[in-house]
Amino acid sequence: MFKQPFFKYSFFILLAIDIAYALGIAIATSSPISGDTALAALVWFVTFYWLPVWAAAILIFYLRSKNINKLALEWLIVTSFMALGNTITDLTLTTLFDQYQPLGIFVIFNGLFWGSGIYLATIYIESKKKVVTEKHARKQAQLATLRYQLNPHFMFNSLNTISAYIHTNPDLADEVLHELADILRYSLDTAEQQLIPLQQELAIIEKYLNIEKARFGEKLQINYNIPTPLKNIKIPPLLIQPIIENAVKHNAQQTKLILNIAISTTDNGIKIIISDNGKGFNQHVLQQGYGKGVGMKNMQQRIQQLSNSKVMLSNNNGAVITLDITL
Structure with a gap:
């Protein structure tokens, strides 16, 4: 019960209100x-702030645990406890200080005023927190959905490669199958991870390229321009690999396909530039940010889920994709 964040924060908030109220009265009356x-x-x-508020909270949380969640009832509980607390406070102060003037019937109005204020403020904070929590949950669900879309998409392409060699070159098909198994295991192992070291992503890209080299041989080349310290930075998993896959898929007819991955730091994160010497993007893709396939659209949507991050597409003797990622 007392593990609720309400109890942790309300104590200090109520104490601050009490001190500020006491100082305000002292200053106003020049006492x-x-x-x-x-x-x-x-x-x-x-007797007025701490115990009544906590007692009301304990009862409300108990009722909520029994699926009794009615605003009118909760408001009545809070205001009743505050009025009762004010009555006890009034009697205590009357006993301790001869000069104290009892509040009389105003203890009820005081309880209604403070109880309503505290309850409405708490409900507002809870509603805002609920909105943030639900938004975060939707975001995580969307990211998970986008991640899972990659698995069948990539598996389909890789199984086609294995199928092409299973009779003509069984050893190569077996090697490709093991690489595919490693990639899919990686995808499953990182399913719950928001960020992974860049080195892991690069390793999985190498495995993917090993699969593709079974089809394209030495016509496929990749160049890295990544400072060694940056290999330890963390990025969303399976972010770069779909871009490489897309480049290979749309430039399969190239006599020699060269892929370049360059990564550098920015003020707020990193910049990843992936380019190739292929046919580049058409005007429709440049305007929309993706074509008819799954991979690039998926990547665009994932980047949109990252705060202040963006994707830019351009052509420069081939396709150029720039990822500005805030970390």
């Missing part, structure tokens, strides 16, 4: 700060 002032503030805090 000196004394031991009696501190004692009165302590009584107010314990």
